[in-house]
Amino acid sequence: MSREFKRTDRIAEQLQKELAQIIQFEIKDPRLGMVTVNDVQISRDLSFANVYITVLGKDSAEEAKEDLAVLNRAAGFLRREIGKAVKLRIVPQLKFDYDSSLVRGRKLSSLIEEAVAADKSRISPETDTPSEHNNDSSED
Structure with missing residues (x-):
């Protein structure tokens, strides 16, 4: 009988939750903006x-x-706080990286919206869909 989630996945999910709370409520550095822990x-x-x-x-x-x-300077503090909150034999060393997937997703969404808008502008005002326009021209 195989498990649905690996142990590392469950621990990573728990670390994500704990880090989000610790960063939001425990770190008092004014240089730190509104941080979201994505993964x-x-x-x-x-x-x-x-x-x-x-x-x-x-x-x-x-x-x-x-x-x-x-955040990378506060990694030791965060690691200690995680050790208090989550019972692990080994608390992992933390390295923070920027997640650019959301920015790429927004960029792709805007490109898709532009393409859809361009397609809609090519449809003639007399017909609703391009297929109707093509059927009318083939009957001549």
């Missing part, structure tokens, strides 16, 4: 964890550079 990828031996974040109003890793530096 945690943990090594198989549980010794390292990559934490992927986004910062409200900052759309690139370059813009979020200071926020990442603050």
Whole structure:
């Protein structure tokens, strides 16, 4: 009987929840913006964890550079707080990275919307769909 989720996946999910709360309520650094913890990828031996974040109003890793530096400097504090909240034999070392997938997703969505709008503008005003227009011309 196989398990639905691996242990590392369950621990990563728990770390994501705990880090989101600790960052929001415990870190008092004024340089740190509104941080969202999007994902945690943990090594198989549980010794390292990559934490992927986004910062409200900052759309690139370059813009979020200071926020990442603050979090990477606070990694020891965060690791200690996780050790108190989650009972693990080994609390992984934390490394924070910017998650650009949301920005890429927004960019792709806007490109799709532009393409749809361009297709709609090509449809003639007399017909509702391009297929009706093609059927009318083939009957001549």
